[in-house]
Amino acid sequence: MLEARLLATVSRLAGPVRGACVVLVSLFGAFSLNSALGWALFAIVAVSTVADFWLPEVALPVAFLRVVVLSLLLGADADQWVLTVLTTTLITWQWQWPLKVTVPATAALLxxxxxxxxxxxxxxAVLESVLARLAYELLRRSSRRVDRLRERAAEQSRAAAVALDQGRREREYLALLHDTAAATFLMAAHGGDPDEVAAQARRDLVVLAERGDAEGTVDLGAALTAVARASSVDVRVQAEVVRVPAGVALQFVRAARELLTNVERHSGTSSARLTVTPGVVLVEDDGRGFVPGEVPEHRRGLTGSVVGRLEAVGGTAVVESAPGRGTTARLTWPADD
Structure with missing residues (x-):
């Protein structure tokens, strides 16, 4: 992360910057005094900067004592020397240690x-310390914002890549669906032998299910929306994005197509509603309705084409209807599976 790397770099460089500045200031201070005391203090300062460069664990107390020694021994004779070393120390402290360390250390030194x-x-001294801390905090917040922007861009890039891959898989599956099921429907429409049509349909189902398991999932909402658009019934669709295995989607597609066909043939109405939510698909109409228990056994539309298909993939299908109250078909599949 940029924030962590940047702050670590600032903290690592604060000590050497302090040591170099203190040595340079003390050199000019010794030249200005041009006395034995000045040069002796310069030597002490130069030796003490070893902690700034190579011993960060003791750099703070060493810097504290260095300023105290200069203040006690020089006093008013070299106020600029002492003041510059003091402010340099306070500024670099803000870059190297947290507030819980720098606040008491700064107060004690002042x-x-x-x-x-x-x-x-x-x-x-106070003004420069505060400005140094503000600059440090601004740097930290800016780097943190850059990190957040990078993370967001990476997430968007990953989401775009996933969406692109899913779109490719869905197009491939729909193309496979066209090449298999469409050919079988064409065979049936032209009066093909029923046994051959049934055998071909079983092969199509195996191919589609195996391809679906290998290629991942498809959007059930989009698949059923396509079914609704192809129906001769006026279907009002409310579909969420619901990703299910391709084999499961195929059974939902076939069941929904059968239900819409029943609406067209038996309900006495030309409209229906299709709702797709995670785990649940509803097909509703406001037609004449019927009594589900009175449907003759030889009519396999509901039991075979709807209930049986959902049960084959671990789902359920429940049809509720009554004369004059329309019909509601509830298709469910465990969304967590």
């Missing part, structure tokens, strides 16, 4: 400065 050199340092 208290020492007020005691040794007076309150004149407070305004500049």
């Amino acid at each position: 208290a020492v400065q007020v005691v040794t050199t007076g309150p004149g340092v407070l305004v500049r």
